[in-house]
Amino acid sequence: KQEVTQIPAALSVPEGENLVLNCSFTDSAIYNLQWFRQDPGKGLTSLLLIQSSQREQTSGRLNASLDKSSGRSTLYIAASQPGDSATYLCAVRLGSEKLVFGKGTKLTVNP
Amino acid sequence: GAGVSQSPRYKVAKRGQDVALRCDPISGHVSLFWYQQALGQGPEFLTYFQNEAQLDKSGLPSDRFFAERPEGSVSTLKIQRTQQEDSAVYLCASSLRATGEKNIQYFGAGTRLSVL
Numbered sequence: 714k715q716e717v718t719q720i721p722a723a724l725s726v727p728e729g730e731n732l733v734l735n736c737s738f739t740d741s742a743i744y745n746l747q748w749f750r751q752d753p754g755k756g757l758t759s760l761l762l763i764q765s766s767q768r769e770q771t772s773g774r775l776n777a778s779l780d781k782s783s784g785r786s787t788l789y790i791a792a793s794q795p796g797d798s799a800t801y802l803c804a805v806r807l808g809s810e811k812l813v814f815g816k817g818t819k820l821t822v823n824p
Numbered sequence: 825g826a827g828v829s830q831s832p833r834y835k836v837a838k839r840g841q842d843v844a845l846r847c848d849p850i851s852g853h854v855s856l857f858w859y860q861q862a863l864g865q866g867p868e869f870l871t872y873f874q875n876e877a878q879l880d881k882s883g884l885p886s887d888r889f890f891a892e893r894p895e896g897s898v899s900t901l902k903i904q905r906t907q908q909e910d911s912a913v914y915l916c917a918s919s920l921r922a923t924g925e926k927n928i929q930y931f932g933a934g935t936r937l938s939v940l
Contacts, residue, residue, distance in 0.1 A: 742927065754933070756828070757915070815866050816866045
C-alpha cells in the first residue's frame with residue numbers, strides 16, 4: 714500500500730526566508746506527483762505537477778523536485794511571503810487515477 | 825461553471841440521519857472524484873467516475889456510503905445512518921480527461937459534515 718509522509722508537520726519562518734518542504738513515498742511506481750496548497754475553509758489548489766519522467770518543475774518562486782528511485786520530492790519556496798501561509802499537501806497519482814495524499818505541512822510566514 | 829461547486833458548504837446531522845452531498849464539476853470534465861478529509865489529515869480517496877461509470881469505489885468505508893453520477897455531470901455522495909466517525913470535509917474534484925499523465929484534478933471547496 715502506497716504511503717506518503719510529509720516532514721515537517723508544521724513550520725514557522727520569518728518573511729523573506731527560503732524554505733524546503735519534504736515529501737516521501739513508499740512505492741516508486743507512481744504516475745506523477747503533485748503539490749497542492751490548501752487555505753482554511755477552501756479546497757485544494759494545484760501548484761506543480763511533476764510527471765514520472767521529469768526531475769523538477771518550476772513556477773514563479775516555487776520549485777519542486779522528484780527522485781522516484783529514492784521515493785522523495787521537495788518543494789522549495791524562495792523569498793517566502795505572509796501570503797504563502799497555508800497547508801501544503803503532496804500527492805502521488807497511481808495508475809488508477811486516484812491520488813494518495815500526505816498529511817500536509819502547515820506553513821506560517823511571519824511578517 | 826468557473827470551478828467545481830459543492831453544496832451545501834456545511835451540514836450538521838444527527839446521528840442516524842441520511843445526508844446527500846452534491847458536486848457540480850467543471851463543465852465538460854470527464855472524470856469526477858470524491859475524497860474524505862478528516863481533521864488534521866490529508867484527503868483520502870473514496871470513489872471515482874468516468875462519465876457516468878463508477879470505475880473505482882475501493883475507498884468507500886462502508887456500505888452506508890453510496891455515490892452516483894447518473895448523467896455524467898453532477899454527482900451526489902449519499903451517507904446513510906450517519907455516525908460520528910463520518911464527520912469530515914468531503915471534497916469533490918474533476919479532471920478534463922479520462923486519463924493521462926498531465927491530467928490535473930481541480931478541487932471544490934468541500935462540504936464540512938458534522939455528525940452530532
